[in-house]
Amino acid sequence: MTILLTKPIHEVWFEFNEDKCDFRYMPVWAWDEILTCHSELYSKLALDVVTDCFRRWGGVPRYVLRYALVDTQQLLLEDALDVAKCDWVLNAIGKLEANCPESHRLLHYQVDSETFINHHVDFASHYVQDKVYKRLRDDNERRLVELLAASYNGSDNFTVLYTRLFERYVHSVLPHGGSFRIRRLIQPDGVCPSLVDNEDHYDEGSDDEEKSDDAMDTEGENVVAEDLDPGEGSAAAPVVWDIDGKKGIVHVPRQQPVEFNSDSEVATAAIGVYLRPTIKHDLSVDAIVKPDVVVTIAAKHPCKQKDLNDVLNLLGNPPAPRLFFVVPPNGFADFQYQQYVTQEGTPTTHLSASVRSIHQYVMQVTPSVQAGMTQHPSSDEGTKKRLRDE
Known part of the structure; x- marks a missing residue:
C-alpha cells in the first residue's frame, strides 16, 4: 500500500488517480485543537496573538502558531486578498486544485469529520469573508449583486461561497x-x-x-x-x-x-x-x-x-x-x-x-x-x- 500526503494540487495527485486511489482530506484545525497545541508547544506565545491569527487565518496552525510572529508570513494573507475580484471568485474553486497559494489561503475545504471526504469550499474566516466582500463591492458592485443572486437560485456549484457573500451583505444592511x-x-x-x-x-x-x-x-x-x-x-x-x-x-x-x-x-x-x-x-x-x-x-x-x-x-x-x-x-x-x-x-x-x-x-x-x-x-x-x- 502506498500513502501519499500532499496538497490537493492536480499535477501531484493526478497520476496516482489512474490507479483509482481513495482520496481523503485533512480538515483545518478547530479552535480547541489550536489551544491544545499552543499549551503543549507554543506556551510562550501570547494567547492574544494566537487568537488574532486564528481570527484572520482560520484553523491553519502554520500561520496561527508557527509563524504567528513572523511579519513576512503574516503579510501573505493580505497579499492573497489583493487577487480577490469578481472573476477570481468565479474561478476560485477550480484554482484550489491548481498550484495557487492565494486560493488556499483564502478558501478552505470543509471536510466531513467521519468520512474525511470533501463537502464544500468555504472562506477561511469571517475576516477573509469580510475583506473579499468589500473588495468585490469596490471592484464591481453590479457584478457582486449577480453573485448574490447565484447564492439562492440553487443552480450553481458555488452556492456556499455565494451564500457567504449574501451573509456579509446582510451584515452591512441590517445595522442601518x-x-x-x-x-x-x-x-x-x-x-x-x-x-x-x-x-x-x-x-x-x-x-x-x-x-x-x-x-x-x-x-x-x-x-x-x-x-x-x-x-x-x-x-x-x-x-x-x-x-x-x-x-x-x-x-x-x-x-x-x-x-x-x-x-x-x-x-x-x-x-x-x-x-x-x-x-x-x-x-x-x-x-x-x-x-x-x-x-x-x-x-x-x-x-x-x-x-x-x-x-x-x-x-x-x-x-x-x-x-x-x-x-x-x-x-x-x-x-x-x-x-x-x-x-x-x-x-x-x-x-x-x-x-x-x-x-x-x-x-x-x-x-x-x-x-x-x-x-x-x-x-x-x-x-x-x-x-x-x-
Missing part, C-alpha cells in the same frame, strides 16, 4: 435599519410552541410615533446602504425590532455594529447593539440584538436546541425571543418552519422552556447595487428615496 418583509413561521400542524404571545409582549406604538422617532423615513422599505463604522448608530434608548403583523413588516432601528469575542462581551453589551461573533466557531447564529433578537443567515438552518439555549442564556432568557431567518427574495415564499434538532441533527420534540418560547420568522433582504437608497420590501420596483442626512 429600515423596514423588511417578514412572515411568521408556524409548524405544519398549525401549532405554535411559543409560550408567550409576541404581539402582547411588545408595545409597538403608532405609525406617527415611529415616524417622529426614526432617524430615517423608512416605513415599508428595505434599506440598502454602505457599512456603518463602529460607533455609528444611536443607543440613547432601548432598541426593539417592532413587528407589524398586519402588514407583514418588521421595523428595524439603526444600530451600532459590534464584533465580540466572548460571552461576557455579550452580557455587558448595550441593548440595541448589532452583535456579531468575530470567529466562526463561537455561535451557531450569525447575529444577536439584545434584548430578544437572534438572526441567522445560511443556505440551511439547523436549529440545534443546545446551541439556541446557549444563545438565549446570553440574552438572559427573554420571555418571547424572536428568531429571524434572513433569506433573499427567491427563498422567502417557500421557507418553512424549522424543526429543532439535537447536536447530532436528530429531530426532537423534547424542548426546553426557552426554546419553546421562540417565535420564528422568515425575513427578506433584497440585494441591490443602489447603495444609500431605500426599496419597498414587497417589490423590487417600489418607490425609491434618498436617505436623509443625519
Whole structure:
C-alpha cells in the first residue's frame, strides 16, 4: 500500500488517480485543537496573538502558531486578498486544485469529520469573508449583486461561497435599519410552541410615533446602504425590532455594529447593539440584538436546541425571543418552519422552556447595487428615496 500526503494540487495527485486511489482530506484545525497545541508547544506565545491569527487565518496552525510572529508570513494573507475580484471568485474553486497559494489561503475545504471526504469550499474566516466582500463591492458592485443572486437560485456549484457573500451583505444592511418583509413561521400542524404571545409582549406604538422617532423615513422599505463604522448608530434608548403583523413588516432601528469575542462581551453589551461573533466557531447564529433578537443567515438552518439555549442564556432568557431567518427574495415564499434538532441533527420534540418560547420568522433582504437608497420590501420596483442626512 502506498500513502501519499500532499496538497490537493492536480499535477501531484493526478497520476496516482489512474490507479483509482481513495482520496481523503485533512480538515483545518478547530479552535480547541489550536489551544491544545499552543499549551503543549507554543506556551510562550501570547494567547492574544494566537487568537488574532486564528481570527484572520482560520484553523491553519502554520500561520496561527508557527509563524504567528513572523511579519513576512503574516503579510501573505493580505497579499492573497489583493487577487480577490469578481472573476477570481468565479474561478476560485477550480484554482484550489491548481498550484495557487492565494486560493488556499483564502478558501478552505470543509471536510466531513467521519468520512474525511470533501463537502464544500468555504472562506477561511469571517475576516477573509469580510475583506473579499468589500473588495468585490469596490471592484464591481453590479457584478457582486449577480453573485448574490447565484447564492439562492440553487443552480450553481458555488452556492456556499455565494451564500457567504449574501451573509456579509446582510451584515452591512441590517445595522442601518429600515423596514423588511417578514412572515411568521408556524409548524405544519398549525401549532405554535411559543409560550408567550409576541404581539402582547411588545408595545409597538403608532405609525406617527415611529415616524417622529426614526432617524430615517423608512416605513415599508428595505434599506440598502454602505457599512456603518463602529460607533455609528444611536443607543440613547432601548432598541426593539417592532413587528407589524398586519402588514407583514418588521421595523428595524439603526444600530451600532459590534464584533465580540466572548460571552461576557455579550452580557455587558448595550441593548440595541448589532452583535456579531468575530470567529466562526463561537455561535451557531450569525447575529444577536439584545434584548430578544437572534438572526441567522445560511443556505440551511439547523436549529440545534443546545446551541439556541446557549444563545438565549446570553440574552438572559427573554420571555418571547424572536428568531429571524434572513433569506433573499427567491427563498422567502417557500421557507418553512424549522424543526429543532439535537447536536447530532436528530429531530426532537423534547424542548426546553426557552426554546419553546421562540417565535420564528422568515425575513427578506433584497440585494441591490443602489447603495444609500431605500426599496419597498414587497417589490423590487417600489418607490425609491434618498436617505436623509443625519
